[in-house]
Amino acid sequence: MKKIEDKLLEKSIEAFSMAIELYNKPTIKYRVEGFSLFICNAWELMLKAHMIKSYGESSIYFPDNPGRTLSLENCIQKVFTNNKDPLRLNLEKIIELRNTSTHFITEEYEMVYVPLFQACVLNFNEKMESFHKIDMTKIIPQNFLTLSVSMKALSETEIIAKYPEEIATKMLDMKNNVDAISINNNAKFAIRIDHYHYLTKKKDEATSFVKIDSSADASVKIVRELKDPNNTHKFTAKHCIAIIRDHLNKNNIELFYNGVTTKFNSFHFNNFCRYFGIKCNEKYCYIHRQFSQPQYSYSQQAIDFIIEELAKDPLHILDKIKKIS
Incomplete structure (x- = not known):
């Protein structure tokens, strides 16, 4: 008979595979919500298997309610005790998305969260190896672990025009919050995606267009040398x-x-x-x-x-x- 931790790991691998496959399917529009649900489930099962191995089966249950297992949030707090750990911050942000997606979500959420998703995938692979000696690249080919991203830069103007004020404000605040945390953390929190704009006379090579208007309220600065x-x-x-x-x-x-x-x-x-x-x-x-x-x-x-x-x-x-x- 298989041990409970082995059963948990089997289900964790299945949930992780589902998250990757769902996100990389171009015809599925529910992929952001679906990925957040499945990746959280994968982490919870994997961490519970680790806790059983390290602390015993009782460690995954509430002390005052032995019939109820801990939530993912509880497991994260027990395993990753440093609340400043970029990996822990990454998971907590994705949990927020999972909880939000059960109520309301927009397609623009992908533009905010995909850097976190990619970091989360790499973090999961690392912890499966360190906690359980399982190499996920032998289960899912390495090239499939890079999430398929097809998106443009998040436009505040478009968001404000497209959604009611309350929703637009919530989305932009969320983006600013994720950006602020990204500045002070490494790739375990987010794999950043940057967008650059260039001036060129070759219109046929451009993917988007802008015009210069001297009467516009907003101003920009044209730089001749790009420094990232x-x-x-x-x-x-x-x-x-x-x-x-x-x-x-x-x-x-x-x-x-x-x-x-x-x-x-x-x-x-x-x-x-x-x-x-x-x-x-x-x-x-x-x-x-x-x-x-x-x-x-x-x-x-x-x-x-x-x-x-x-x-x-x-x-x-x-x-x-x-x-x-």
Whole structure:
């Protein structure tokens, strides 16, 4: 007789396969809702199998109600205890979509959520391997694990024109929220999809068209050199600090603050930014102004600059940059 965890894994693999197959079928219009339902079911069954193996069968039931198993939200909280974990944030956002899709959904949701879907698929593969030693690419070919995406950029103007104010506002707020979280997380939260627009005289090669109107209320800036901040300024402050600390450790550079040894942390990083004007220097910092509060990302040059300054005077530099901040 098969163990309960093996039965759960069989059903988990089936649910995962259903999610992938449903999403990649071009004729199905219910694929966003269907994917969110099946992928959540796959995760819940897989995590419960892991919990049984690690903590025993009783771990998947509510202590005060042994006849009722935990929800996916409960399982996530037990297995991924860090509530800042990008993988956990990814799942929580998809659970929100699953819950929303039982009441109301629009086709534009795909434009917001497909970066999360792709990350979720890769995260599932990784955890099946680490938790259960199951390689999903032997069950579903690697090329089918890339979700089929056919969509245009999300247009706020079109959304506002197409839907009532309440629905349009909810959708745009949701997009801004996902974008804001994406800035501060890695590929475990979202596989970002970027859209670029170019000026060209070759009309036959264009996929969409715009016109320049000097009387328009909204303004744009035409740039001659395209720089993608996802490539040039791809580090969050947290990532910068981790890289800097790792470099200091490898090179046996010991920092001092107030006369005692210390670890480089966010306090020191912020002091560096203020003292040297890093956030005002486009070479070192990119400001994402599309959110209600500006978000900052940093370049490799910024990291190299801070490391260089720390190595020059590890005994006094942290005290020096604090005095003027």
